[in-house]
Amino acid sequence: MLSWNTCKRCSNPCPCGFLGDPQHPCNCTPLVVQRYRRRLSGPLLDRIDLHVEVPRVPHKDLADPVDGESSSAIRARIETAREVQRERLAPFGLHANARMAARHIRKFCPLDDAGQKLLELVTERMGLSARSYTRILKVARTIADLAGSDTIRQPHLAEAIQYRGLDRKQS
Known part of the structure; x- marks a missing residue:
């Protein structure tokens, strides 16, 4: 502990x-x-979906009003994506992309040739484990769902890869 x-x-x-x-x-x-x-051991990091570094935010950025997407709009997008996931995965007794097993990933996370090449390159350069590889695909599927896309496109995959920062090989 x-x-x-x-x-x-x-x-x-x-x-x-x-x-x-x-x-x-x-x-x-x-x-x-x-x-x-x-x-932080590799097996522990493999079990964490998102590795995000959060830099210090300057006070002026905290104090200034932000012109961005409203919380209600974000919430609506998340609820829509969760409903898409529930409908997609209900026949398998699942409710979220995070619960997908390998057979579900093969079915619901296909990549085009460009996506396959990108993930192959990143897997080799970062030395990703099989578990990290599947986590990237699950996160990419969720990003695509949030974007309202039926397929995982290269920008969705690239964003998911960015969330695996602690997987990068240490020199």
Whole structure:
């Protein structure tokens, strides 16, 4: 079982917590950062769908009103995508893309030639496990559903790949 201190340390980008922060210099060496990130095992990371780095947000960006999609519009899009998933997967006793097994992925996550080539290239370069590979496909299917697309297109796949940042090989 992880203690709070272990969880807190592993959630930062490095031991000092400032790697990539534009306002505070990181005092960690590359070797220290590499060792620190290895504390999260590959099998554990494989089981997490989205790996997203969240940088510090400047105060002015927090205080300024945002001209973006409204929460109600986002909610409607999510509800529509969830309904599409429920209808697609109901015959299999499933309700969400995250629950798909390999046979469902083969059926509902086909890629065109460009998508196959992209995923093959990324799998080799990032050294992805089979579990990471299938997670990318499930996330890409969800992104396509949110976009209202019946098929997974290359931009959906590229976005899903971006969410696997911690899978990248450490040099």
